[in-house]
Amino acid sequence: MSAIIQFENVGMRYGPGPETLSDISFSLSSGGFYFLTGASGAGKTSLLKMLYLAQRPSRGVLRLFGEDVVMMPRSRLPGFRRRIGVVFQDFRLVPHLSAYDNIALPLRVAGIDEKHIKSPVLEMLEWVGLGARADARPETLSGGEQQRIAIARAVIGRPDILVADEPTGNVDPEMAHRLISLFEALNRLSTTIVIATHDLPLISMIPKARMMRLDKGRLIDPTGLLRYPPVAAPNEGQSA
């Protein structure tokens, strides 16, 4: 499998402060399933922000889909962002839009014809168990319901990469199981999944998933399987 995400000696800082992330190098294979763990403040969200192009590295090289996005002109970034689905830790639903319109947002942004939007959105609402709440505004939904809407919005466009920041943090175990099954199903359709989580039982639900751990802004990769440039490893081919 080819590398879809490559970090090479990446460092990132907010403003003039110290580096939040330092010397991050890894390579993720297309179609892989990855968990990112680490204590609070380790830099998980910052790393994800670079993945979904909300931040650019302060140094180093970041390649997405084989292209260096650090030096890429702004005008090309929207095209890349449309290929990345994101579940934000704080959901980031548009407050004045209904659940239906929030989920439909990526399709509308991508210019999909309205007649091709209704069916997948309703299907997705049913899938996350909110078929009856299509017209509800986010403020009337519980935290767990908002999270499910956020997940539905992230996956509806069948992205090449799905980035999720604590996607099961506000849902009950049964719903967490259903959501992980959804991520697995997407992964089977060749979507690369990157999930930041503290939830160890969640990680154990996906045996084939790889784990990355961040500690104080540095990547702890004891297996060396994610290192970039790749290190040869048994049964790993190019992914490691």
Added chain:
Amino acid sequence: MRARSAAIAARNRLLPEGRMTGPMPWVIAIMMFLTILASAAGLGLAHGVMRMQAQLSGKLTVQLIEPDAGRRNALTTQLVRALRSDSRVASARPVPEAELTAQLRPWLGEDMAALDLPTPALIDVALRPGASAAGLRPLVSRIAPQARLDADAGFLAPIAQLMQSLMWFAALLVLLMMVATGAVVVMAARGAHDANRNTIEILHLLGSTDTQIARLFQRRMALDALFGGGVGFCAALLALWAIGARLAATGSELAQLASLPLWAWTILPLVPLLGVLLATATARLTVRRTLERSL
């Protein structure tokens, strides 16, 4: 068709509704009202200056002061004949005594005849295009050295100059109002951008282009400007109608010179339309420049 209107409705929902609840449409309405009034003043004055120039250019008056009525009449006839035979003159008309008396009556009263005042003889002369009044002076002097020759434009030149200055002043006012409208729109667009920062950020991260986001704002601003422009235009029409009625009531020919001609009425509706275009373009530019500062 239904899918397209659904798509437009969905796009319109992306920014929270709230049109005409904020001050923006009303500020634009006031700006448009003042701009249209200034434009109308400018157009009226321009029309007045043009009419005045058209009416007076190439016209002159020969004034013959001669106490002896017989000699005055003989000289007048001689002058009229000489002027009419000159190739530079289009027409020469002795002003009838009755007309002169009527013109003097407001100053001298009804008993003018009793005063037995000698009145000058006047000859209205219209020149052919390109001819100058100065060229006729030797001809007039040869027949009646005491006759005065006055170009009509000379009498009203200071008024024409005043009207012209006022016209340029009105044009400057229109320009300043347009600049101020642009500045208000810039502030409004920035305010709207800040108020909707969260939504914009989400749209951005979902892959919206700057153009898509700017389009939302420019549409909102265009609607506000359309509403404000419409209200301002209607209010300005009412004001112009009232001013026109008052001007007509004065009976002053000079005041009526500055009345709005038909072509000016076709220009005035373009002012709010220009305002809408200006507001739309300014909103688009402002939002795009703000977005360009983000990743």
